[in-house]
Amino acid sequence: MRTLKEVKCGETVSVTKLVGTGALKRRIMDMGLTKGTQVYVRKVAPLGDPIEINVRGYELSIRKAEAENIEVN
Template sequence: MKTLRDAKIGDTVKVVKLHGEGAVKRRIMDMGLTKGTEVFIRKVAPLGDPVEVNVRGYELSIRKADAEMVEVQ
């Protein structure tokens, strides 16, 4: 299973499914990371975490631990 965490900088990936449950999952989805959304991996923070992605036309910062919950292709 490939997750958002594994995606390389500069890649554009498509969300397949969100794992996890409850508040954390809801929060990620509220921010627009839902099934079928295209996500562009913009950059990684200087210290290696978090990751900046472009989703639905805006910039989002997401920690790697949470990016792991987003299955992509």
């Protein structure tokens, strides 16, 4: 399975699964990243961290460590 960390700039993907547990998973869900949500990757910083995405009509920046816990297709 591909993770959000591996998605290239300009791609739109759909969230299929959240891998994290406990507080990390809850935090990701609170940001609006739930199963079936469409995510557009706007920018990736030069060193790869953070990743700027559009989700549910707003812009969000997440760390690579968080993006590794979000499986997409």
